[in-house]
Amino acid sequence: MNRIEKIVKMIRKEEPEVLLRTEEEGQFPVLRVERDRVVPVLRLLRDDFGFESLMCETASDRGDRIDLIYHLFSTPHRETLVVKTVLSREKPQVETAEDVWKSANWYEREIFDLFGVEFIGHSDLVRILLPQDWVGHPLRKDYRPAPEYHGMKIEY
Numbered sequence: 001m002n003r004i005e006k007i008v009k010m011i012r013k014e015e016p017e018v019l020l021r022t023e024e025e026g027q028f029p030v031l032r033v034e035r036d037r038v039v040p041v042l043r044l045l046r047d048d049f050g051f052e053s054l055m056c057e058t059a060s061d062r063g064d065r066i067d068l069i070y071h072l073f074s075t076p077h078r079e080t081l082v083v084k085t086v087l088s089r090e091k092p093q094v095e096t097a098e099d100v101w102k103s104a105n106w107y108e109r110e111i112f113d114l115f116g117v118e119f120i121g122h123s124d125l126v127r128i129l130l131p132q133d134w135v136g137h138p139l140r141k142d143y144r145p146a147p148e149y150h151g152m153k154i155e156y
Contacts, residue, residue, distance in 0.1 A: 003077065004029045007049050011041060028071075030082045035068075038085045039095045042070060046100055050074040051081060057097065057107035059087075059115045061141045066092045066115060087117060089140075096122040114139040 004022075008031070011019050018037040023030045033041050045051040051072035060067045070083040087094060096119040097104040108119045109128040116137035119125055127134065136143050 028080045028082045033083055033085050035085045035094055042097055042100045050076050054101035054103050059111045063141055092117040095120050
C-alpha cells in the first residue's frame with residue numbers, strides 16, 4: 001500500500017462520508033471531497049500527513065458547476081496531492097482555507113475576483129486584480145462585461 005492509499009484509508013476512517021472518490025488525473029493523485037468538509041480534510045492532510053504547503057488554489061468553471069482545486073505539497077515526502085471540491089454555480093460558497101495556510105488569502109481573493117466564489121470567514125474578501133467597481137467575474141463562462149466601462153467601449 002503506497003502513501004496515498006494510506007491517506008485515503010485514514011480519511012475514510014476519520015471522515016467516512018467526506019471522500020467522494022479518488023482518481024489519477026495527470027501526474028498527481030486527486031481526492032474529490034465533499035464541499036462542507038473540505039477544510040477539515042485540508043487540515044488533516046497538513047497536520048497528519050505533512051502537506052505543509054499550499055502550492056496553488058484555483059478554480060475552473062465547468063459550465064454546470066465550479067470546481068475548486070487545491071494543490072498541496074509535502075516537502076519531507078516530496079509529494080504533491082490535489083484536492084478538489086464542487087461548488088454550485090448559483091451560490092458558489094465554501095469555508096476559507098486561510099486558517100490552514102495563510103497563503104490561501106490571496107489565492108481566494110483572486111478566485112473571488114475572477115470566478116465569484118465566496119469564501120466564508122475570509123479576513124479580507126475584496127477584489128485583488130480588477131477595480132472595486134467592476135461588475136461580474138470574467139473567468140465564468142456566462143460572463144459578459146458591460147458594454148461600456150468608464151467611457152471605454154467593449155465590443156464583442
